[in-house]
Amino acid sequence: MRRGRKTANILWGSPASVLVGDFLYSKAFQLMVALENNLVLEVLADATNVIAEGEVMQLLSCNDPETTEKQYLNTIQHKTAKLFEAAAGLGAIIAGNCEDKILSMNAYGRHIGTAFQLIDDALDYESSSETLGKNIGDDLAEGKPTLPLLYAMWNGTEQESTIIRETIISGGLQHLHEIKDAIKSTGAVRYTLKLAQSEATLGLAALEVLPDSLFKMALKELALFSTVRKS
Amino acid sequence: MRRGRKTANILWGSPASVLVGDFLYSKAFQLMVALENNLVLEVLADATNVIAEGEVMQLLSCNDPETTEKQYLNTIQHKTAKLFEAAAGLGAIIAGNCEDKILSMNAYGRHIGTAFQLIDDALDYESSSETLGKNIGDDLAEGKPTLPLLYAMWNGTEQESTIIRETIISGGLQHLHEIKDAIKSTGAVRYTLKLAQSEATLGLAALEVLPDSLFKMALKELALFSTVRKS
Numbered sequence A, B: 001m002r003r004g005r006k007t008a009n010i011l012w013g014s015p016a017s018v019l020v021g022d023f024l025y026s027k028a029f030q031l032m033v034a035l036e037n038n039l040v041l042e043v044l045a046d047a048t049n050v051i052a053e054g055e056v057m058q059l060l061s062c063n064d065p066e067t068t069e070k071q072y073l074n075t076i077q078h079k080t081a082k083l084f085e086a087a088a089g090l091g092a093i094i095a096g097n098c099e100d101k102i103l104s105m106n107a108y109g110r111h112i113g114t115a116f117q118l119i120d121d122a123l124d125y126e127s128s129s130e131t132l133g134k135n136i137g138d139d140l141a142e143g144k145p146t147l148p149l150l151y152a153m154w155n156g157t158e159q160e161s162t163i164i165r166e167t168i169i170s171g172g173l174q175h176l177h178e179i180k181d182a183i184k185s186t187g188a189v190r191y192t193l194k195l196a197q198s199e200a201t202l203g204l205a206a207l208e209v210l211p212d213s214l215f216k217m218a219l220k221e222l223a224l225f226s227t228v229r230k231s
Helices: A008-012 A012-036 A040-063 A069-094 A099-126 A138-142 A147-155 A159-171 A176-184 A186-209 A214-228 B007-011 B015-035 B038-061 B069-094 B099-126 B138-142 B149-154 B160-170 B176-186 B189-208 B214-228
Strands: none
Touching: A008 A012, A012 A040, A012 A099, A012 B038, A012 B149, A040 A069, A040 B015, A069 A099, A069 A147, A069 A159, A099 A138, A099 A176, A099 A214, A138 A147, A147 A176, A176 B138, A186 A214, A214 B015, B007 B015, B038 B069, B069 B099, B069 B149, B069 B160, B099 B138, B099 B149, B099 B176, B099 B189, B099 B214, B149 B160, B149 B176, B149 B189, B160 B176, B176 B189, B189 B214
């Protein structure tokens, strides 16, 4: 489930979903090339490369309870944050802005991308399936060591720690209830949310270089929204 | 099995194989952008798009015994032939050749790509597993209506026709032996090979515009090899 609807994968199977994804990517590639702006292509090629690397990093850390907070953050910097950074920076590039505005927009995207992913990982344990529109505990089922889970493992009772460690290794939802309790009692979601909020604040600060406008207001709204969304 | 070795998919599973594939593609994308030649990017973007479309077409025709020879050829034009066309044409573009040489090299690649795929589809029924280095009957197992199979269905006895039709619909290797017999008795491989040879001849003809050189000889060799390979 994504956004409350069945995924393409469920509806049409993996081969069709992967191939149509490739097709859409190739369409996007054609649109980029049509701009005839080499810097745009460089940014997108580099971002694609970093994101692919981030996905590999995420796969490698899967089922690894020794994952550190630094490794976790490094993975989301590569994966989600890089995508947001490229999206925000390209707007500044295409509009012909100077170097320091491009860098500021890069920073804006990077910070709200990080906030977005932190919240996403928290929502996997917090939301109801109805609000979130995807399955609760998906990350847990796959043994993905996201920050809320790691934090509860580091700060829970010995018993909670052991259960979480074993669930990261094996994956599965048998202990979802106890693990949600540990996440609650250790304040793991609160901790994750605090990190997301400081990222959003850094994102807002990066907007300072822009002149006031309706667009700047919209970007501010987006940064604020990134930490309060419930789905 | 591919080229006599276990596939990455078998060794490391789908997620790792797909992600490392994405990573390699993104590396290639970076190398293309580094050339700073927009025509190169256009050719590759268009080729990627056509190939993705060809893969979708192939998926749609899977398990469809009503596939016509025209549809089959159209799919391989999109899929394999386009890849060879882009590869051959880009050499001419990067070397700074004039339009008509680029078009000739495109044609060369397109024709030997078509020949390559026709032979590939014939080898799926002809070769021993040892020579081919992949599993015999892979296409049959998936219900892929390739030309040798379609030709045997169109020209076999009523009973053979029925077995082939049902196997395309369901996939599977239960009737591999009878189907290989039908392919043999109808001359389906010979028919496919003849088509491949006329494609290779067209590929050779496209080389006429090039001045004699060691490279031209190598391209000729490649065109000739494309129809005689056994694996």
